[in-house]
Amino acid sequence: MSDKLLEVKNYSIASTDDISILHNLNLTINKGETHILMGPNGAGKSTFGSSLLANPAYKTTSGSILFENEDITDLPTDKRAKKGIFLSFQSPVEVPGISLYSFLRAASKNTANPLKGKLFRQKLNDTLKNLDLKHEYLERDLNVGFSGGERKKVEMLQLLMLSPKLAIMDETDSGLDVDAVNIMLRGITEFQQDNEKGLLIISHNMHILDKLKIDKVHILVKGHIVAEGGSELIDEINKTGFVRFETQEGGNNV
Amino acid sequence: MSDTTKKKTMVADVDRNLYDFKKAEKDVEKLASGLTEDIVRQISAKKHEPNWMLEHRLKSLKIYNELKVPNWGPDITDLDIDNIVTYVRSKTKMAAKWDEVPADIKDTFERLGIPEAERTSLAGVGAQYDSELVYHNIQDSVAKKGVIYSGIEEALAGPYAEMIKQHFMKLVPPSDHKFAALHGAVWSGGSFVYVPPYTTVDIPLQSYFRLNSPGAGQFEHTLIIVDKGAYLHFIEGCSAPKYNVANLHAGCVELFVGENAHLRYSTIENWSKNMYNLNTKRAKVERNGSMEWISGSFGSHVSYLYPMTILNGEYSKSEFTGITFAGEGQNLDTGTKILHNAPHTSSVVNTKSLSKSGGIGTFRSAVTMTEKAHKSKSSVSCQSLMLDDKSRSDTIPLMDVRCDDVNVGHEASIGRIDDEAVFYLMSRGINENEAKTLIVNGFANPISKELPLEYAVEMNNLIRLEMEGGIG
Numbered sequence: 001m002s003d004k005l006l007e008v009k010n011y012s013i014a015s016t017d018d019i020s021i022l023h024n025l026n027l028t029i030n031k032g033e034t035h036i037l038m039g040p041n042g043a044g045k046s047t048f049g050s051s052l053l054a055n056p057a058y059k060t061t062s063g064s065i066l067f068e069n070e071d072i073t074d075l076p077t078d079k080r081a082k083k084g085i086f087l088s089f090q091s092p093v094e095v096p097g098i099s100l101y102s103f104l105r106a107a108s109k110n111t112a113n114p115l116k117g118k119l120f121r122q123k124l125n126d127t128l129k130n131l132d133l134k135h136e137y138l139e140r141d142l143n144v145g146f147s148g149g150e151r152k153k154v155e156m157l158q159l160l161m162l163s164p165k166l167a168i169m170d171e172t173d174s175g176l177d178v179d180a181v182n183i184m185l186r187g188i189t190e191f192q193q194d195n196e197k198g199l200l201i202i203s204h205n206m207h208i209l210d211k212l213k214i215d216k217v218h219i220l221v222k223g224h225i226v227a228e229g230g231s232e233l234i235d236e237i238n239k240t241g242f243v244r245f246e247t248q249e250g251g252n253n254v
Numbered sequence: 255m256s257d258t259t260k261k262k263t264m265v266a267d268v269d270r271n272l273y274d275f276k277k278a279e280k281d282v283e284k285l286a287s288g289l290t291e292d293i294v295r296q297i298s299a300k301k302h303e304p305n306w307m308l309e310h311r312l313k314s315l316k317i318y319n320e321l322k323v324p325n326w327g328p329d330i331t332d333l334d335i336d337n338i339v340t341y342v343r344s345k346t347k348m349a350a351k352w353d354e355v356p357a358d359i360k361d362t363f364e365r366l367g368i369p370e371a372e373r374t375s376l377a378g379v380g381a382q383y384d385s386e387l388v389y390h391n392i393q394d395s396v397a398k399k400g401v402i403y404s405g406i407e408e409a410l411a412g413p414y415a416e417m418i419k420q421h422f423m424k425l426v427p428p429s430d431h432k433f434a435a436l437h438g439a440v441w442s443g444g445s446f447v448y449v450p451p452y453t454t455v456d457i458p459l460q461s462y463f464r465l466n467s468p469g470a471g472q473f474e475h476t477l478i479i480v481d482k483g484a485y486l487h488f489i490e491g492c493s494a495p496k497y498n499v500a501n502l503h504a505g506c507v508e509l510f511v512g513e514n515a516h517l518r519y520s521t522i523e524n525w526s527k528n529m530y531n532l533n534t535k536r537a538k539v540e541r542n543g544s545m546e547w548i549s550g551s552f553g554s555h556v557s558y559l560y561p562m563t564i565l566n567g568e569y570s571k572s573e574f575t576g577i578t579f580a581g582e583g584q585n586l587d588t589g590t591k592i593l594h595n596a597p598h599t600s601s602v603v604n605t606k607s608l609s610k611s612g613g614i615g616t617f618r619s620a621v622t623m624t625e626k627a628h629k630s631k632s633s634v635s636c637q638s639l640m641l642d643d644k645s646r647s648d649t650i651p652l653m654d655v656r657c658d659d660v661n662v663g664h665e666a667s668i669g670r671i672d673d674e675a676v677f678y679l680m681s682r683g684i685n686e687n688e689a690k691t692l693i694v695n696g697f698a699n700p701i702s703k704e705l706p707l708e709y710a711v712e713m714n715n716l717i718r719l720e721m722e723g724g725i726g
Contacts, residue, residue, distance in 0.1 A: 050677075053677075053681045055677055056673070056677065057673075057677075076680070076686070077677060077680035077681055078680040078681075078683050078684055078685045078686065078689075081680065081681050081682055081683035082683045086681075086682075087681050089678065089681075092678060093672065093674045093675045093678050094675075095675050095678070095679070095692075095693060095696055096696050096697065096699075097693075097695065097696025097697055097698070097699035097700065098692055098693075098695075098696040098699075103679075103682075103692075106679075106682075106684055106688070106692065107682035107683060107684065110682065110683030110684055111683060141696070158682065162682065162683075
């Protein structure tokens, strides 16, 4: 089928000082699908997420990444982003001196279909409202002094504004109160409406997953994908945790 | 999108050309290079100045010969005064109309945007070309308030002669250091400003100093007296084309801020990278007065620049906001000094320093609280950003506290561009160069927004240019 969005093949990475982190991963996300990546702390989930955007802290040691059937393994971060891959950071950095607004403008100009002035502002207003974010945030320096919850919302704001083809969401819901989680859910659900897009959610939180349409779950333990399945896997982890998967480390080549 | 990017780059390119263009020397009068009593007497004679000034020059020369070159800062052994021409003038008179300024000199200032700025956003302009002023003008409405803005030499022959005599090199005596003595001996040109009591000058005055002659020195003297309750914003700009020989700038700025008066003094130094910038600036502030320095140092090969504020009256205040950008081949040693010499005085220092491509940026601060400085407070903050591994940044804070009940704080940070921030911006499709430029601009932004508007734009362009030159 030609509706493959992301295809990760025999993919291994190591840190720049040669400590291998991810081993021989295989994963395919089709257009319109939502995938969940779960695993215990330190399994390499966030690393995988940011390596999909060519984080220079890691290097590919084997395998390849295809995006819309095009090999992007050697593309740098900005080129991958331009193709439509977005990473919602677990803890985005503070960038002093750049207002959120000018950052959104700069990022928006680098998308495949940049919105022109008025349309951009219109969409921005709508999205702010939808996420229950005040206009004043736009004037503040990017993430500087933002609370954890504010940062997550601002990541969601970027996601909805930039409208990528594939969104990777790293712990988008962690540390949020009930209201904020609901707002995030609203954002994710809105993104899911478009069946040309794909979603990879890295999550610990089982509650958010209850309320979403999920197509596939991958369990990552110590850099290996050790199990895959439907949302029944989430129910199992809800009850028994990752113990079963941790004991079969690396032994399961799904 | 590509349109705007392109446009910006073009503007930046023009900007660089804007400084680095040379005019052939025609119709100039030039003294021999080097520094002798004969040269000092020749300069004095040209100016038909009062006898006390000649004596001041000769005394300064004597001090110059006695003092040693400073050995605590950047190396200046390549600066040989025997090769410096201390006096160069174009054979023209100072004009009050641009049309009367010789075409090539007028063209220079046109390209620097001075006449245009004068029309749109300034209350008066002085323009110096090499050793002499070529243009000086003040708006009628401002002159009518009794504000004096003229060439200092011109003022020395007029009703303010006595006032000048009482203030000239009293804040910065020739004995201050070797290059203050040099200035005292060969100074030429510069502006005089007097703002009468309770007079507000709503829009800024600007003096621009252009050094065109290779191997020459520029030694302008700026004297500003803001009388009690008055307000002034003064802008000083300087630039020069690049030559392969050393040029020298040893100007002197003396600022007197009266009771309840407020002076904002903005400087953008954009000297070429063959310039030795050994400039001395000092302000004295009386009771409840306030002094505000905005200082941008981007040019020169070597700079020694530490504007000083003497808080002489109770409740007087000083605020210093500065940014330094040291690129390839530059060693910029900058900072500020504050002398708290009365009770309830306060000072705030906020600086940013950038270094790149092997550039060296050193920030020195010296805060002195004298025995009289009861209940005074000072806070100094310096942030440095090194853009690569070849560059250097240092912070050297000095505090001399002789009073118990004062509050003195110092905060410094030195860092590099955060890789995580670069990755974050790039993950939104912004290329590496642009990401780094954004981060650097963001770092500089709190300071650059204090600069006069056209210079703030210029600074952003400069950072963009420097970044484009070096990365990717």
